[in-house]
Amino acid sequence: MGRIPSVAKLWATLTEENLARGNRGKDYHVRIQSAFEKLPISGLAVKGSCPVCGAVKYFHESLLGHLRAEAGPQLCNFHAWLLAKSAQAEVAASFFLNALKARERIATSASPSSCIGCGKVHEEEVERLKEVTRELERNSLTGMWLKEHARFCLRHMLGLKKQVPASLRGALDEMSSRGAAELELELREFLQQARQGDRAGGGVLGRAAEFLVGQRGILD
DSSP states (O other), X not given: OOOOOOHXXXXXXXXXXXXXXXXXXXXXXXXXXXXXXXXXXXXXXXXXXXXXXXXXXXXXXXXXXXXXXXXXXXXXXXXXXXXXXXXXXHHHHHHHHHHHHTHHHHHHHXXXXXXXXXXXXXXXXXXXXXXXXXXXXXXXXXXXHHHHHOOOOHHHHHHHHHHSOHHHHHHHHHHHHHHHHHHXXXXXXXXXXXXXXXXXXXXXXXXXXXXXXXXXXXXX
């Protein structure tokens, strides 16, 4: 299975390209967009993590290639700063000009749900949940791998349970409890050792923290 690109590495790359974009002409936006091809969930899933979060994260790293100035001027604070820092100059300027013209209307109607950047991310999340549901229903190779190795966050596990047929909900419950049960056993063993003064195997604490953070997902 593929690995998700590093956010820090991508951010540094975008920043470097942002500094040089004045010399690149109008094809800058095309190159940024083409660098992020649409990958199937099988190309983004990583063992022990939520594949939907991974797909959404990958999409967000290419978000600037999916925005258009004519789509509307409303952006949340995070996406406004992202646009200013890394978007194509013409796109960023057009967005902000439209926002300035509409600032009084936006001030009375703006909400987190009105940000077009957040809207694009939400659309990707919904689409990826449907894709995972299809793979599980077909019991494809990807679906079987997900059942065995994926660890869905609580948000996306609840989303899947609303979409899959009743016959698959038991499998989802088993997937949800499997990782927690294994981790609970390791923690109990480590706690018993620690009370006796033996702190070997403390890596389980890091795994516990990683599991709990992962259960929250990247969108919560």
